[in-house]
Amino acid sequence: MRIQLEIFLGTLFTVLTLALFMYAGFNEESRMAEWTVEQQAKSIEQGASLFSQACAGCHGPQGQGVPNLAPALNSKAFFATRLEEVGWAGSMEDYIRSTISAGRVVSTRPDLYVGGGRPAMPSWSEEYGGPFRRDEIDNLVAYVLNWEEEALRQPDVTEEPIDGVGVDITLELPEGDAARGEQLAIAQGCTGCHVAQPVGPGWMPTDTEPGVGARAEQRFQQADYTGNAVDASQYLFESTVLPNAYVVEGFLENLMPQDYGEKITAQQLADLIAYMLSLR
Ligand code: HEC
Ligand code: HEC
Structure with missing residues (x-):
């Protein structure tokens, strides 16, 4: 009897201890999960701030890209098809991490994206001579990955037909609005090349050069001018829809997208011109 009671009490004790451990374990797991979610949110937030400083100039403020x-x-294309396109066998996370860390010496699509030339994208991790620590790279990776779910839900890109302004620079444009033009310049990627990165002539005035609006008044009167504009507005019209009509000295032709005439409406061009003219 006594031995049986001891066995019974021993078993009961073991079961109770086990239950206690399991209870604590489960609780710990949910605490861990909460902590992980919190850490991840923090990481994405810090990644967003690094992205706006270091990447937005080339990849756009919302990561929407900048033409050329x-x-x-x-x-959607990036998350759904890019790995297959480049033949990457690893994970998306690895692809993003390695590209950010090491940058890219030459563009894999030089006719589509020139980036900064050579390197097309600079390296960002300290290990590769860049400015960021490992945890900062982690945060950038978390930020880019956080777009995946939304991006995969985007509809496939179907080009909506746009009533483009065309390439006749004598066309009479509607009244433009500089404030709307400023927004458009960001949305259309103009600022990526003309403000954030010096891929094209800078628009903002500097100590040595006036802004693009004041320059437009001189350009069409220069001896080396090869286009057909007769005033500043026409010059900006022409530079936007026919960039090769006159290539600004010191810059490459064909870098600027050649199809804005098909992509922006007369109203949008008028707004852009009003904005550019305001930069003196
Ligand atoms: C000077 C312009 C420039 C800057 C600044 C820049 N990138 Fe890039 N990035 C590029 C170019 C150009 C490519 C490669 C295009 C190609 O190979 O087709 C690229 C490629 C990438 C890719 C791979 C995309 C793909 O489709 O294969 C990722 C991810 C990326 N960049 C993230 C970043 C992040 C994050 C930052 C900021 C830390 C950054 N980039 C800063 C120009 C830039
Ligand atoms: C991929 C880079 C890129 C993008 C995007 C871009 N440009 Fe340009 N742009 C250039 C380059 C390079 C030049 C100089 C070569 C030339 O004159 O064509 C230039 C020249 C110009 C000039 C002449 C500037 C001057 O000082 O005389 C104007 C005006 C201009 N761009 C307007 C625009 C507008 C408006 C947009 C957006 C709708 C835009 N650009 C988008 C690269 C770009």
């Missing part, structure tokens, strides 16, 4: 400069990262 750098590809969209916040896009």
